[in-house]
Amino acid sequence: MIVDGYLSFPKKYVQNYTNNDTTWILQSQSRIFLNTSKLGDVVATIVIYKNLTDVISARSEFNRSSNDDDIVNGPVLSCSISNVSSSLASPIILSFEHGQTNFINASCNYWKFSSPGYWASDGCIVRASNDTITVCECDHLTNFAVLMSPFVEAHVKSKALRLVSIVGLSLSTFCLLLTIIVFAKLWRYVRSDRSVVLVNLILALIISYAIFLGGVDRTENKIACTVIAAALHYICTVVFCLMLAEGIGIARDVILVFAQTSILSKLLVFAWGLPVIIV
Structure with a gap:
């Protein structure tokens, strides 16, 4: 849905979603906001992968090997436009609802296609983060996710x-x-x-x-x-x-x-x- 030059997805009025998706879409805090005012006539393709935590690797640019600690804590948000030569008028804003709340050290990442692929963070920053949601800002379009580490509580009652x-x-x-x-x-x-x-x-x-x-x-x-x-x-x-x-x-x-x-x-x-x- 485009309002005042901004694309927001998913939209709140459910029209073509299946019954299984309706509740999740309405309650989910995962969102994509994109300024389309200077992109011209383009077709935007946006996909939210609800849960790929157990499917996709969590290796990052700092640890190319499989990392057993960090996980993709939330959905994977994908956004692309038909005119790849168009530069973004302003950064894309991505809101990720956490899959698990007992994780810390949120980092905004995008999937870097290489052999093997890994998560990179250049061009992305964390605007805000709490126990349930992380808001990211990125200067390019691709597949995005939030990587987080488990919180380990000190055994203070020893x-x-x-x-x-x-x-x-x-x-x-x-x-x-x-x-x-x-x-x-x-x-x-x-x-x-x-x-x-x-x-x-x-x-x-x-x-x-x-x-x-x-x-x-x-x-x-x-x-x-x-x-x-x-x-x-x-x-x-x-x-x-x-x-x-x-x-x-x-x-x-x-x-x-x-x-x-x-x-x-x-x-x-x-x-x-x-x-x-x-x-």
Whole structure:
């Protein structure tokens, strides 16, 4: 169907489709849009191959051998015009509905006829992509498809990984608490601006470990998950800022050896306040 110089296929009003195709055509998000305003009098031939995933090879220009990971995730869209010398006034827009939703790394490709044939991507770009659809833009006409890779979820619920995290962070927390006890016993001898910043850093690390151990896998509640993520983001940023504050303090002691004023309060306000703005 041509509207205002644009060819759209398939059209929504079903006239000559068989009963088996009617539901799929009406519900499918796979579409072809072609600007025909400057092509002159041409005949456009457009075909949508519903599912060739198990038939056609997924080898690409980067991997000419058979690739067991990537697949043609969706229909193959084919478009050609009778006047092959006509150049496209604007790129052809192709919308591909994914056959499977648990795939990532969408790439727009066209079939390159050679021996053996393979999928190439030059002249095609991805305009948009989500879990269910990928929109491509290409500067030529041929047979097009979207190649995608399966999503492999990290095994974050591994008992071994959980045990290592608990043991490692518990040991680190114990050492940090031991450091605070030593500081408390010897505070009259070690008291300084640098020591105060260091104690703040230790406290921030202990808080971050506690939040991580207590809430990192609490994902069943969206609000709780958001709060924990924000708290982790904040406290980890505080740790980095306290390290920066300690570096600033050391640099100041070296450069201004006989400085009489203290900037401790400013450093602490900076380290605990800036992360609030960032988060």
